[in-house]
Amino acid sequence: MLSKEEIKRTSVEIINIDMLVPENHLLRKIDKAVDFNEIYSFVEDLYCSNNGRPSVDPVVLFKMVFIQHLYGIRSLRQTVKEIEMNIAYRWFLGYTLNDSIPHFATISYNFNNRFKETVVEKIFAWILGEVEKKGYLRPEVVFIDATHIKANANLKKNIKKEIPVAAKKYEKQLFEEINKDREDNGKKPFDDKNDPPRTKTITTSTTDPDSGLFHKGEHKKCFAYGAHTVCDKNNFVLETVVTPGNIHDSVVFDEVYHKVTEKYPEIQVITADAGYKTPWICKQIFDDGRIPSLPYKRPVTKKGNSPWYEYVFDEYYNCIICPEYHVLPYTTTNRDGYREFKSYSYICEKCENLSRCTESKDHRKVVTKHIWWKYLEKAEDVRHSPLGKDTYALRSQTIERVFADAKEKHAMRYTYHKGLAQVSKWVKLKFAAMNLKKLATWSSKQYMLFVEYALFIRKNPIPRCGIGFFDSLRRWSSTAFFVEYLYNV
Numbered sequence: 001m002l003s004k005e006e007i008k009r010t011s012v013e014i015i016n017i018d019m020l021v022p023e024n025h026l027l028r029k030i031d032k033a034v035d036f037n038e039i040y041s042f043v044e045d046l047y048c049s050n051n052g053r054p055s056v057d058p059v060v061l062f063k064m065v066f067i068q069h070l071y072g073i074r075s076l077r078q079t080v081k082e083i084e085m086n087i088a089y090r091w092f093l094g095y096t097l098n099d100s101i102p103h104f105a106t107i108s109y110n111f112n113n114r115f116k117e118t119v120v121e122k123i124f125a126w127i128l129g130e131v132e133k134k135g136y137l138r139p140e141v142v143f144i145d146a147t148h149i150k151a152n153a154n155l156k157k158n159i160k161k162e163i164p165v166a167a168k169k170y171e172k173q174l175f176e177e178i179n180k181d182r183e184d185n186g187k188k189p190f191d192d193k194n195d196p197p198r199t200k201t202i203t204t205s206t207t208d209p210d211s212g213l214f215h216k217g218e219h220k221k222c223f224a225y226g227a228h229t230v231c232d233k234n235n236f237v238l239e240t241v242v243t244p245g246n247i248h249d250s251v252v253f254d255e256v257y258h259k260v261t262e263k264y265p266e267i268q269v270i271t272a273d274a275g276y277k278t279p280w281i282c283k284q285i286f287d288d289g290r291i292p293s294l295p296y297k298r299p300v301t302k303k304g305n306s307p308w309y310e311y312v313f314d315e316y317y318n319c320i321i322c323p324e325y326h327v328l329p330y331t332t333t334n335r336d337g338y339r340e341f342k343s344y345s346y347i348c349e350k351c352e353n354l355s356r357c358t359e360s361k362d363h364r365k366v367v368t369k370h371i372w373w374k375y376l377e378k379a380e381d382v383r384h385s386p387l388g389k390d391t392y393a394l395r396s397q398t399i400e401r402v403f404a405d406a407k408e409k410h411a412m413r414y415t416y417h418k419g420l421a422q423v424s425k426w427v428k429l430k431f432a433a434m435n436l437k438k439l440a441t442w443s444s445k446q447y448m449l450f451v452e453y454a455l456f457i458r459k460n461p462i463p464r465c466g467i468g469f470f471d472s473l474r475r476w477s478s479t480a481f482f483v484e485y486l487y488n489v
Contacts, residue, residue, distance in 0.1 A: 017096060020087045026070070027092040029440035034130050036063065042122045046114050056102045060093050061110055062123065064102070067092065069433035072411035076104040111425065120425045124432045131236055131439050138233040139264040141293075141391055143399035144256060144272045146228040146249045147407070149427070150414045151211035153223040158203050158213075165198040169254050170280050174337050181333045181371050185318070190335060202246065210420040212244030225415065227427050228252045230260045231402050233394065236438065237431040238264065242424040249275045257284070269293050271391045279337070279372035282379045293391040294379050306356050311367050320367045324351055328367055338368040402434070410434060 021028060036059050043058045067089055068079040083089040083101050090097065131137050168174070179189035203213045205223045214224040224245030230238045239260040243252055253276055261267055270285050271293040285292040299308040310323040320328035320341040326348075328341040342364050348354055349363040358365040370376070382388040406412040410430055417423050 017087060017091050021091045022088075024444070025088055026437065026440065027067075027088050029444045030066075030070075030436055031092065033440040033443045034127065034436065038126055039123065042119055042126070043115065046119070056106055056110075058110075058115075060095075060102065061107055061115075063093050064107055065111065065429055066433050066436065069410055069430045070437055072409055074411055075416055076107050080104045080107075112422065115425075117421060117425055117428075120428045120432075124428050124435075127432050127435050127439070128236065128238065131435060134439065134443060136234055136439065136442060137236060137238075139238060139267055141233050141269040141271060141394075142230050142238060142260065142264075142267055143232075143395055144228070144230050144253070144270060144276065145395070145399045145403070146226045146252070147403040147412075148214050148216075148219075148224040148226055148245050149412060149423070151205070151208050151223040151225055151245070151423075152414075152416050152418055153205040153207040153211050155222055157206045158223075159206055160201055161204045162199050162201050165200055166251070168280075170284075174280075177371055178333055178335065178337050181339070185330055185333065185339075187332060208418045210244060210418070210423075212246030214245035225420070225423050225427075226252070227412075228256050229399065229402065229431070230256060231399050233398060234438075235398055235402055236435050237402060240427055240431055242420065242427050244420070249273075250278050250281060253281055254284075261288070261290075269387070269391050271395060273395070274298075277376070277379065279370045279376055282375035283372050286375055286378060291382055291387065292379050293382060293388045295392055296383065304356065306353070313369060320369075322357070322365065324353060326351075328365060333371065334368075337371050339371060341367045341369070406430060406434065 039059050039062055047055060047058075064079060064083065065076075067073070067083065068076060071082075073079045073082055080101055080103070083093065087097070090099070090101075093101075095101070128137070175190070175192070182189050205211050205213075208223065211223040211225055213221065214226075215221045222245075226243045226245050226247060226249075227240055228243065228249065229240040232238055239256060241252055241256050241259070253272075257270070267290060269291045272281075274295050274297040276292075277294045277297045282292055282294070301308050306323050311328075312321045313319075314321060317327075318330045322328060322343065326343065328343045331340050331342045333339050343358075343366075345363045348357070348365060351357065354363065360366075383392070410433065412427070412430055415423055415426055417426050
């Protein structure tokens with residue numbers, strides 16, 4: 001039977017906006033998980049207490065930005081349009097259907113001029129503090145990596161610029177150990193004099209000078225920013241540092257490492273990819289009483305030449321044995337901290353495999369070994385241990401998952417902001433929103449019922465429920481934490 005509904009667009013009803021938002025809506029979970037009134041304590045000193053025009057509630061401004069990052073809305077202008085039409089968003093802000101939503105320019109002005117990076121840092125730390133109170137943080141093992149964010153800059157608008165090469169933070173310590181190594185080997189130490197600063201030529205954007213030219217592997221060339229990030233075993237982001245996209249991961253490691261270890265001294269294992277496997281990074285982690293979990297890093301050798309492992313280091317006699325069993329004696333330790341071992345040209349020029357060894361005009365093979373090589377060897381031992389294998393295997397579920405979610409679900413592939421300060425705040429707020437989302441989801445009643453049931457199973461014989469129950473729960477949950485909780489609590 002055909003029925004036709006009466007159009008009631010102009011009907012007047014008395015409703016409660018709270019009735020229109022589903023009980024299991026994400027914003028309801030977030031509203032229960034944290035008390036947003038805490039934000040007032042972070043910003044009240046930025047407002048005049050006794051005169052001036054009434055401001056837009058700062059909690060509303062932060063909630064609007066969180067909505068943008070939680071749902072991956074590309075811009076503040078679009079965020080305001082979405083809030084105007086979405087009942088759940090209005091409920092989250094505490095607005096009725098007739099209330100006017102703040103203009104996007106108001107939000108932009110406040111975050112550009114009033115809410116500096118220190119305020120955003122406090123917001124980020126506050127959310128992490130709430131996570132820690134609930135007992136969800138597991139910082140004993142952390143995962144460090146970097147991802148690139150395309151900048152709001154035209155690749156064609158650029159200039160060449162010469163800049164000084166940044167000094168390494170460990171240069172003084174390295175210089176002292178180089179001189180000690182030279183003295184131990186009967187060489188004259190280097191003079192401690194200031195050499196003229198080295199420079200390099202880079203391509204700089206005229207649209208956004210703070211960004212850096214990024215090109216790696218199959219990636220297309222573009223101006224970008226790098227977000228160097230640390231997360232724990234439960235995928236909560238603990239720290240992030242934003243830099244131009246042309247700065248290598250290992251260069252930024254010191255800043256990220258010191259920040260996160262200062263906040264969480266209980267960190268025991270640092271897990272990272274091969275880009276972080278340098279003598280200094282390994283030395284620093286081991287010297288701090290922690291363990292680096294790093295993968296195999298293929299040495300850079302010329303194709304067709306003898307593989308690196310055929311040149312054996314004899315620590316007792318401080319020399320290298322080549323594949324033809326000839327000795328390459330120690331000659332010097334250079335300013336970069338590498339010991340140099342050089343062959344005898346009169347021996348090498350008669351060698352049948354000279355072409356597979358070196359193409360130098362004087363027929364001399366040079367092999368280098370860093371003075372901190374033992375720390376790299378210790379890192380290799382960790383790599384082959386059960387701890388190293390288990391922690392490194394979690395990278396795909398932790399830091400890689402964080403970056404994948406940030407780009408696919410929270411619109412972090414591209415930024416409309418310009419300048420390092422603004423992009424840093426934008427990234428920090430995005431990761432804060434992701435932490436908040438995970439906290440709210442895990443704190444929800446539905447999730448806690450499953451956890452309580454898992455605890456009940458642990459206290460009772462497993463055969464009562466069977467293995468099939470665990471498989472069904474694993475399929476139900478999309479988080480590695482929940483599966484781990486079932487088996488390890």
